[in-house]
Amino acid sequence: MLKVRNLSVHYGSTRVVNNLNLALGDDEVLMLVGPTGCGKTTILQALAGLIPISEGEIQLGSWHATPKKSVPPEKRNVGMVFQDFALFPHLTVQQNVCFRLSDTALADHWLNLLGLDAFRHTKPANLSGGQKQRVALARTLAHEPAFVLLDEPLSNLDAALKDSLRWEIREALKKAGIPAIWVTHDQEEALSIGDRVGILKGGELEQVDSPERCFSEPASRFVARFLGEASFLPGQLRQASVETELGHAPGIPINGAGGAVDLLVRPDDLSLVPSVQGNGVVDWVRYEGCSRLFAVTVDGGAQLRVRTSHEVQAEPGERVQLAIVTTHPLAAFARS
Incomplete structure (x- = not known):
């Protein structure tokens, strides 16, 4: 279980994330939402080890990160899915998914499950946005991460594709049994996909609860307005x-x-x-x-x-x- 206690991140003298506390279940999908600049992406970067934390601790399995004890990204066994896909343009779909894998059996599994078998020898430039995102997800899951971080993975896709692909991603994560933190600016996406939703304001969590509770019993007027027409x-x-x-x-x-x-x-x-x-x-x-x-x-x-x-x-x-x-x-x- 991923545990985050009293986590704060500073950029110089500016506190971007303040006293964040959360725990992620074994196969839970937690959606993080909030206005631009509220700290969503900074939280993902801190969890991945891409930026240092100023206060608090992050713990998962055998590793434990604090301000004085940094754990590099490659030691955290974290998978990341980005909004710009981050695929190698000179490699085929299969080569992207199998990158740095010694055993490709799991890569084959996810290529088949995500409907990419026919595109194994295709390069990213010849794929649609939805296909690219499936490749990025297959690559992440094939490496068997302990948890997955998704940074607005659907923001570059059209509305019709978003609706179907969001469910494909959720189902893939559930089948893999891998917990995930999914950042989005789309309230409908957060409410429909997440097991829980966390609403951020100014680097602090206003509320973390089930989508139903956050929508019908918001902890503040800010949450009420952010999650729908209020x-x-x-x-x-x-x-x-x-x-x-x-x-x-x-x-x-x-x-x-x-x-x-x-x-x-x-x-x-x-x-x-x-x-x-x-x-x-x-x-x-x-x-x-x-x-x-x-x-x-x-x-x-x-x-x-x-x-x-x-x-x-x-x-x-x-x-x-x-x-x-x-x-x-x-x-x-x-x-x-």
């Missing part, structure tokens, strides 16, 4: 129920919130019906194909986002009736 509706929390101008809703107090709260509502938690007697006014509307996304300012002053069927139509300036339709508890934060 609106906040004022209300009063009493005995696990929140009274709002749109009606009652079951509530989960976050960090001991009570009394006056702001209720986290996602676009799918609300319904919208055009009505001249409604309780809000449409600010803008976006057509999304199968759905429409509305921004509505309710009479109490809060602006809420509502997602409806594409068949529901209302124009900016029109009055509409909003209601809370969800039956699951919603996160309630102390009134800011």
Whole structure:
């Protein structure tokens, strides 16, 4: 099990990662997300031994790294998958995957499993982006790493390919039984692929939990906003129920919130019906194909986002009736 305790990394006088603590299960996929500059890639580089750590410790099996006891990358048995693939352009697919391997049986296994058998003698320049990423993953897994670090491996691919390849990568990691830390800026990718999700802000972990818990019970407003479209509706929390101008809703107090709260509502938690007697006014509307996304300012002053069927139509300036339709508890934060 990979264990990270009180890890901090400084670039000169700037603390980029602050007091990071986490443990990675034997075949767990941990997704790390956060805004640009929050320390995601720095954490991967520190775990791989590519940059020194300033405080804390990293431990896996027989090796133990501290600021005074550095362990070089080649001694950590770590596999890395990069967003730019990092393949040798002059080598074929098979040569890339088998690079520095004495026994190629495992390379053959991953070439077959990842659908690359027909491209063994092809060079990277003649491969698609998705094929290149499969080659990079096969090369990593063929070397039997103790853990894998993935630095935004799908960021250079088109949206349709990302959706299928993310699952191929997850399934390959699970079949290999290798734990992984996967950095991404894509919230949907993080929530759908990870066994757990870690949300970073300013070099610190705001929350590490299951995707469901991070989304439905975010530890902070920052997490709530980062993991999806978030609106906040004022209300009063009493005995696990929140009274709002749109009606009652079951509530989960976050960090001991009570009394006056702001209720986290996602676009799918609300319904919208055009009505001249409604309780809000449409600010803008976006057509999304199968759905429409509305921004509505309710009479109490809060602006809420509502997602409806594409068949529901209302124009900016029109009055509409909003209601809370969800039956699951919603996160309630102390009134800011």
